[in-house]
Amino acid sequence: MEDNKYKFWEIEPKWQEYWNRRGLFKMEEDSPKEKFYCLVMFPYPSGTLHVGHARNYILGDVVVRYKLMKGYNVLTPMGWDAFGLPAENAAIKEGCHPADLTYRNIAAMKNQLLHWGTGYDWDREVAACDPEYYKWTQWIFLKLYERGLAYKKKAAVNWCPSCSTVLANEQVVDGLCERCDTPVKQKDLEQWFFKITDYAQRLLDDLELLKGWPERVKVMQRNWIGKSEGARIDFRLVGAGLKPAPTLTCFTTRPDTLFGVTFMVLAPEHPIVGTLVKDNPRRDEILSFVEKARNENLIQRSTAGAPKEGVFTGLHVINPVTNEEVPLWIANYALMEYCTGAVMAVPAHDQRDFEFARAYNLPVRVVIQPEGEILRPETMREAYAGDGIQVNSGPFSGLPSREAIPKIIEYLKEKKLGAPSTNYRLRDWLISRQRYWGAPIPIIYCNACGIVPVPEKALPVLLPPVKKLRHSSQSPLAEVEGFFHTPCPRCQGEARREVDTMDTFVDSGWYYLRYLSPRDSNRPFDSELVNRWLPVDQYIGGVEHAILHLLYCRFITKVLCDIGCVKFQEPIKNLFTQGMIIKDGAKMSKSRGNVVSPEDIIKKYGADTLRLYILFIGPPEKDAEWSDRAVVGSSRFLNRLWQKVTEEAERLRNLPKIKIEIPQLSEEARGLYRATHLTIKKVSEDIETSWHFNTAIASVMELFNQVEKFRPTVSVSEASLTENILSLQILRHSLESITLLLAPFVPHICEELWEILGNKPSLFEQPRPTYDPEAIKVGEIELVVQVNGKVRGHLVVPVDLQEEEVKARALEDENVKKFLDGKKVVNIILVPKKLVNIVVG
RNA sequence: GCCGAAGUGGCGGAAUUGGCAGACGCGCUAGGUUCAGGACCUAGUGGGCGCAAGCCCUUCAGGGUUCGACUCCCUGCUUCGGCACCA
Numbered sequence: 025m026e027d028n029k030y031k032f033w034e035i036e037p038k039w040q041e042y043w044n045r046r047g048l049f050k051m052e053e054d055s056p057k058e059k060f061y062c063l064v065m066f067p068y069p070s071g072t073l074h075v076g077h078a079r080n081y082i083l084g085d086v087v088v089r090y091k092l093m094k095g096y097n098v099l100t101p102m103g104w105d106a107f108g109l110p111a112e113n114a115a116i117k118e119g120c121h122p123a124d125l126t127y128r129n130i131a132a133m134k135n136q137l138l139h140w141g142t143g144y145d146w147d148r149e150v151a152a153c154d155p156e157y158y159k160w161t162q163w164i165f166l167k168l169y170e171r172g173l174a175y176k177k178k179a180a181v182n183w184c185p186s187c188s189t190v191l192a193n194e195q196v197v198d199g200l201c202e203r204c205d206t207p208v209k210q211k212d213l214e215q216w217f218f219k220i221t222d223y224a225q226r227l228l229d230d231l232e233l234l235k236g237w238p239e240r241v242k243v244m245q246r247n248w249i250g251k252s253e254g255a256r257i258d259f260r261l262v263g264a265g266l267k268p269a270p271t272l273t274c275f276t277t278r279p280d281t282l283f284g285v286t287f288m289v290l291a292p293e294h295p296i297v298g299t300l301v302k303d304n305p306r307r308d309e310i311l312s313f314v315e316k317a318r319n320e321n322l323i324q325r326s327t328a329g330a331p332k333e334g335v336f337t338g339l340h341v342i343n344p345v346t347n348e349e350v351p352l353w354i355a356n357y358a359l360m361e362y363c364t365g366a367v368m369a370v371p372a373h374d375q376r377d378f379e380f381a382r383a384y385n386l387p388v389r390v391v392i393q394p395e396g397e398i399l400r401p402e403t404m405r406e407a408y409a410g411d412g413i414q415v416n417s418g419p420f421s422g423l424p425s426r427e428a429i430p431k432i433i434e435y436l437k438e439k440k441l442g443a444p445s446t447n448y449r450l451r452d453w454l455i456s457r458q459r460y461w462g463a464p465i466p467i468i469y470c471n472a473c474g475i476v477p478v479p480e481k482a483l484p485v486l487l488p489p490v491k492k493l494r495h496s497s498q499s500p501l502a503e504v505e506g507f508f509h510t511p512c513p514r515c516q517g518e519a520r521r522e523v524d525t526m527d528t529f530v531d532s533g534w535y536y537l538r539y540l541s542p543r544d545s546n547r548p549f550d551s552e553l554v555n556r557w558l559p560v561d562q563y564i565g566g567v568e569h570a571i572l573h574l575l576y577c578r579f580i581t582k583v584l585c586d587i588g589c590v591k592f593q594e595p596i597k598n599l600f601t602q603g604m605i606i607k608d609g610a611k612m613s614k615s616r617g618n619v620v621s622p623e624d625i626i627k628k629y630g631a632d633t634l635r636l637y638i639l640f641i642g643p644p645e646k647d648a649e650w651s652d653r654a655v656v657g658s659s660r661f662l663n664r665l666w667q668k669v670t671e672e673a674e675r676l677r678n679l680p681k682i683k684i685e686i687p688q689l690s691e692e693a694r695g696l697y698r699a700t701h702l703t704i705k706k707v708s709e710d711i712e713t714s715w716h717f718n719t720a721i722a723s724v725m726e727l728f729n730q731v732e733k734f735r736p737t738v739s740v741s742e743a744s745l746t747e748n749i750l751s752l753q754i755l756r757h758s759l760e761s762i763t764l765l766l767a768p769f770v771p772h773i774c775e776e777l778w779e780i781l782g783n784k785p786s787l788f789e790q791p792r793p794t795y796d797p798e799a800i801k802v803g804e805i806e807l808v809v810q811v812n813g814k815v816r817g818h819l820v821v822p823v824d825l826q827e828e829e830v831k832a833r834a835l836e837d838e839n840v841k842k843f844l845d846g847k848k849v850v851n852i853i854l855v856p857k858k859l860v861n862i863v864v865g
Numbered sequence: 866g867c868c869g870a871a872g873u874g875g876c877g878g879a880a881u882u883g884g885c886a887g888a889c890g891c892g893c894u895a896g897g898u899u900c901a902g903g904a905c906c907u908a909g910u911g912g913g914c915g916c917a918a919g920c921c922c923u924u925c926a927g928g929g930u931u932c933g934a935c936u937c938c939c940u941g942c943u944u945c946g947g948c949a950c951c952a
Contacts, residue, residue, distance in 0.1 A: 240869060240947080247868065247948050254952085276952060289952095330950065357950040367952045375866085376950050449951055570947085640890070642878060646871090647945085654877065654891045660905095661890085719879065722889035729889090808885050813933040815885050839919080853932055859884055863932045 030666035032630030036772045040141055048788055049088070049100050049143040057097035061557050062088050063536055063596075065565030065573075066103040066150075069129035070110060073136050074612050075620045075650060076605040079638050083602055083715075084564045085142040086639065089768035090711060093792040099557060100143060101539035103150035104130050107158070108528045109187060109203060112461035116493045122461040126153055140622065141631050141771055148542045152531035157538065158463035159484030160548035161531050164580065165455075165466055167587055169477050173219045174455075176475065180293065180360075181454060183211035188495055189458045190215060210318070216465055216524065218453040220579050224249055226593075227450075227578055236598030238645070241570040248571050250449025255279045255433045257368060257442035259288060259341035262349065264300060272296070272341055272352075275363040275447050279436070280428040281370040283417040284391035286381065287351045288341050289334060289367045292317040293360035300352075306338045310354065317356045332357050332380040344441040345418065345432075355380060363447050371407065372399070378407035391416050392425050453576070455527040460493055460500040462525030470512035470519040479513050485521070499523040532573055533580040536560055536595060551589055558590065559597040567601040574599070600715065603647040605638075620650055629659040632770035636662065639717040639769055661725060662773055665766075668732060669759055669777045676756040677782035682749055684757065686798060690747060693754040696734050700758045701799035703727040707765045708795070717769065724765055731758050756781065761793050808859040809834045811843040819860070827854055834860040 043049065064084035067077060088100045106126050115122040130151065137144070150157050168174040182191040186206035196208050220227075228249045231242045254277035261270045272288065290297065292314045301307045313335035334355030341352050357376050358367050371381035371388045381388055388401035392412040399408055414420045420428045436442035456465065464485040466478035478485055488507040493500055501507050501523035512519035534548070540557055541550040565573075574596070581595040604611055607618040625634045636658040642648040689697060703723050710720035736751040760781055767774040767787050778787040802823060807830065809817040817837040821830055831852050834840060840862065847864040854860050 243869060244947055250948085250951070252951070274952075278952080332950080355950095357952090359951070362951045364952095369952085374952070376952075379950090447951080449948090567946085637890095640877090649877065651877065651891070657890045663905095718877090719889080722879075725889055806885095810884085810933075813884090813931095818885085842919095851932060853884095855884060859933090861884080861932055 028667065028670050030663050030773070032632060032662075032772070035776045036139075036141065036631050039772045039775045040138060042775070042785065043143060043788075046786060048092070048786060049098070049145050050147070051099040051145055052097050055097045057095060059099065059557055059561075060091045060096040061099045061559075061561045062091065063101070063539075063560045063563045065563070065569060066105050066532070066535060067133065068105045068108060068110070069126050069133055071129045071132065073133055073622065074605075075622050075625070075634075075638065076612050078140060078622045078634065079602055079605055079644070080564060080566065081137060081140065081142045082635050082638050083600070083644055084562075085140075085635075085771075086717065086768045087562055087564070088143055089771060089788055090792070092788045093764075093767065093790060095791065099539070100145055101148040101150075101542075102137070102144040102146070103148075103535060103539070104133075104152065105528065105532050105535075106130065106151040106153035107462045107525075107531055109189070109459060109461070112459055112493065113187075115461075116495060119492070121490075122493070123153065126151075126461075136622065139626060139631060140634065148539050150535060150538050150542050152463075152528065152535065153461070155484045155486055156543075156545065157535075158531065160538065161463045161526065161534070162466040162478070162483050162485060163480065163548050164530070164534060164584075165463075165526065166477050166480060166483075168218055168583060169467075171583070171587070173222065173583060174216060175219065176214055176216050178212055178214050179217075179454070180210045181213050181215055182208045183213075184208055187459075190454060190456055213456075215454055215456040216467075216522075218455055218530075218579070220453045220575075221448060221450055223579050223582055224251070224448040224450045225446075226582060227575065230578070230582075230593055233594055234596070234599070237596070238599060238601055241567070241574065241599060241601060244570045245575055248450065248575065252277050252447045252449075254445060254447070255436060255442050256364070256445040257282065257436060258344060259366075259368065260344075261339060261341050261352070263339040265303070266299070270296065270299070272366045273364050274366040274368045275445055276368055278370070278373065278429075279432040279442075280414065280417075280420075280425040281373045281391055282343070282345055282368070282432060283414075283420070284370040284372050284389045285343050285346075285350055285368045286371060286387045286389055287353055287369045289353045289355040289358045289369055289377075289380070290337075291358040291360040291365040292354055292356065294354070294358075294365045297354065300337055300339060304338060306336070310335050310337060313354060317354075330357070332376065332383050334380060334384065336384075344436070344439070351386070353380075353384075361451065362449070372401065372404065373407055373409055375407040375409065378404070389416065453527075453529075453579075455530055456524040457527055458499040459525055460487070460490065462528060463531065464501065465522040465524050465526055467522040468510060468512060468519045469522070470515060470517060472517050473512055473514045473519075476512055476514050476519070482513065487525075499525070501525070529572055529576050533576040534584075536563075536577070537584075537590070549589075555591045559592050559595050562598045562600065563596045564600045564602065566604070570601065600645070602644045603642075605641070605650050606647055607650045609649075620652070625655060629655060630662075630772075632662055632773045633659040636721065636770050640721050642718055643714075643716050644718075645715070661728070662770065664732070665728060665762070666773065666777070668728075669763075669780060672755065672759065673780045673782070676752060676759070677780075679752055679756060680749060682746065682753055684750065684753060688746065688750055689754065690737050690751055692734065693737070693751040696730060696758055697754050697799050698802070699727055699730050700754075700761050701795040704761060704765065704793050704795040705800065708792070711768075721766075721769060724762055727758065728762060731755070731762070734758075763787065764790060764793050805857055807834070807857075809837055809840055810859060810861040811840060812863060813861060816840045816843055823857070830854060831860060834862065 062084055064081055088098050091098050111122040111126050115125050152158060165174055182196045184191055184201040184206055186204045187201060191201060191208060199208055201208055228251055231245060234242060254275060256273050256275055258271045258273050261272055297314060301310050332355060334353045337352045337354060339352045340349040342349055358365060369377040371377040372390045373392055390399045390401055391414060393399060393415050394408060394410055394412040411425050414423045414425055414428050420432060433444050464487060466483060466485045468476045468478060470476050488504045490500060490504060508521045508523050510519055510521050537549040537554050540553040544550060577595050582593060584590045585593055607620060610616055610618060612619045622634055637655045640658055706723045707720040710716045734755060736755055737747050763774045763777050764787060775785055775787055779785055804820055805823050807819045807821060808815055809819050817839045819834055821833060831854060844864055849862060850865045851863040
């Protein structure tokens with residue numbers, strides 16, 4: 025039966041072409057239907073997509089097709105996160121232009137997506153490296169600049185010597201460059217920043233609004249923002265002979281330990297250090313320590329548990345509440361980036377201070393005594409950071425430490441010695457990159473006018489062609505004279521362009537807005553459309569973007585909202601973070617050589633098998649181990665389904681339509697009808713409530729196993745003609761239901777089978793089946809009978825049988841009786857429709 | 866160190882207002898079909914005892930609550946992820 029073969033290689037291109045022709049994935053501009061914006065994280069055009077990426081896009085496609093069948097007006101756009109380092113590095117290596125490489129990769133990856141049957145509105149395609157796109161990335165920079173949210177400062181920045189660029193804090197992992205694992209160095213450079221810290225509190229507060237986000241992502245963002253509440257406390261510096269005596273302010277979350285301060289430490293980078301060493305007899309010692317600490321590898325210096333080192337300044341500060349003079353040190357564990365760079369040290373109650381005190385023989389003073397033990401400085405082996413009762417704390421002695429905190433803050437405030445303060449770990453977003461392949465920062469430096477933003481109408485600042493890219497320690501654009509040489513837009517005098525480009529996270533921070541009017545050359549996005557279509561109803565992507573990308577999107581949206589360009593505070597209503605696909609116990613990567621190519625699977629089994637296996641592999645939010653062998657299971661199932669439908673099609677297609685009346689069905693047909701509707705219910709619930717497509721598919725497989733066993737009534741007698749037709753009708757109903765239920769998962773084969781069964785395409789314009797409550801009603805149910813919690817028998821009873829009668833029948837069961845023999849029935853527990861448990865003593 | 870998630874057959878995984886543990890699939894075993902290989906079909910498949918009916922054990926370990934625990938509580942172990950000299 026060669027004809028009956030499941031020819032996926034013919035079917036799949038045919039339907040892909042059909043959907044495209046029919047415009048199935050085009051959003052309808054004016055439609056009374058409810059909108060649904062389904063967004064998948066746009067890929068970086070690296071060259072090829074592996075099955076891990078496929079999971080992302082297939083999940084998105086399932087949602088899109090499901091929503092189409094539910095009658096939504098669906099927006100399903102796709103684009104390319106096309107600027108970035110890898111393309112530039114590859115271009116240097118190959119001696120070509122990154123644009124050529126990028127567009128070649130885009131073409132290849134687009135082709136992949138087409139073959140997976142994932143549906144997008146390709147008319148809305150965007151690429152971040154397209155001048156028509158980055159023009160508006162630059163526009164966003166200008167808007168932030170106008171509001172004082174983009175600023176330039178000299179800062180010690182993270183410098184990757186291998187990528188020869190600055191990295192954002194977020195791109196430094198364990199002191200190493202996120203991309204190439206090179207140890208990151210500190211370098212002082214003039215850099216552009218976005219003032220995301222202004223939005224720290226709002227970014228934190230509004231996490232509450234994100235009901236449709238996974239909890240773990242919100243927790244990660246919360247930790248990243250890192251809010252700490254406490255106080256700023258001023259300590260007067262003495263001994264330097266300076267008048268007036270300068271004040272050193274430190275931040276603490278534990279004002280309750282203030283009476284236990286026995287010294288203070290400054291970060292080596294603290295600006296006051298320069299002043300302190302003047303006329304200081306210890307000058308050389310101090311400067312050599314500072315020099316050493318500043319040159320120390322950032323990884324070592326900023327790792328918990330690293331040895332505490334410092335140098336005494338010879339100077340003292342005054343504890344504002346005790347008026348006691350305590351020594352001032354400079355120590356490697358104090359960080360200039362966090363808050364004021366000065367730390368009041370309480371060795372008894374802070375582990376780092378404790379280690380430092382022990383190393384340099386500084387006093388330890390206990391001011392909080394825990395319940396049930398007495399701390400003695402001489403015998404302490406570590407700091408006690410918990411709660412307790414205040415001791416040696418002047419007027420606050422005797423108070424529980426929790427209660428002392430607000431009282432001490434209040435006291436400081438009254439005496440003008442300090443103030444309540446909130447601090448965040450979040451730093452401003454460093455966006456300057458000394459690289460070529462990114463959006464140029466639209467700024468001009470004029471000798472006369474200073475920093476001048478490029479006028480909006482002069483956008484885009486185009487990336488100039490370059491002859492040959494190479495690795496260098498400065499921005500490639502600094503070598504293109506025709507680029508940086510420019511008249512000042514204000515005075516027309518001689519001026520210079522900024523030669524740095526923007527971090528690519530700026531590009532991806534707003535792309536979801538551009539999709540609504542991707543070809544509009546007059547504005548970045550159409551506010552009216554954007555306000556109608558956003559927030560994004562469903563965003564799908566990898567959890568690796570939980571912090572950076574998603575935080576930046578939220579930030580940019582809030583800024584645009586403040587400017588009045590959009591009317592919503594949060595861009596993403598529902599977020600789904602899918603798990604990784606693991607191979608041989610590790611993440612797929614070219615260097616590991618464990619990449620599974622979707623194309624290989626498609627060639628052998630077809631795109632629908634690929635899709636089915638990826639969806640069946642496990643719950644989509646969890647990581648899953650890829651198994652080449654297990655793929656055949658999905659292929660087998662589709663083949664069996666194909667065989668069954670094509671075999672039955674002949675007699676089902678021309679079946680006279682008779683309304684299904686449950687009472688007229690044979691027992692077998694009624695069973696199948698019921699199973700069909702239970703499956704419809706189960707699949708709908710799995711999709712709606714949990715996205716557990718693996719169990720949805722399993723239940724369809726179960727139903728299909730039952731369909732294969734089903735034998736329609738074939739009787740010759742005139743009287744049973746209706747029964748014959750009805751039983752075939754049920755078979756047809758089951759097969760059609762299976763086709764409709766599976767359609768979002770395996771769309772090609774389902775379209776084909778739908779047509780073979782005598783229906784008109786596209787089945788995505790069909791409503792999804794809903795379950796018939798009548799169909800799943802039953803007259804009899806099976807109960808479990810337990811004795812002392814162990815299953816001893818089963819009981820089939822009418823649903824509405826009286827409780828007493830059910831109990832009586834349970835006691836009659838032969839096997840149950842064996843366990844009751846000679847024992848006393850203490851209790852009988854009856855769970856309606858589930859079980860009877862007989863408790864014996 | 867802090868925060869979070871998870872631990873169930875040979876494997877991926879099912880089962881949650883606490884109610885038959887192991888659905889579905891892979892693999893494996895036996896049989897059929899096939900010139901052969903593959904594909905396909907039928908039956909079986911957590912461990913132990915038994916001809917069978919059935920019985921005992923089993924959801925990381927140990928305790929607890931309950932008529933009943935993979936599910937809830939406590940203690941511990943392991944794995945993974947995030948943050949980390951953040952004052």
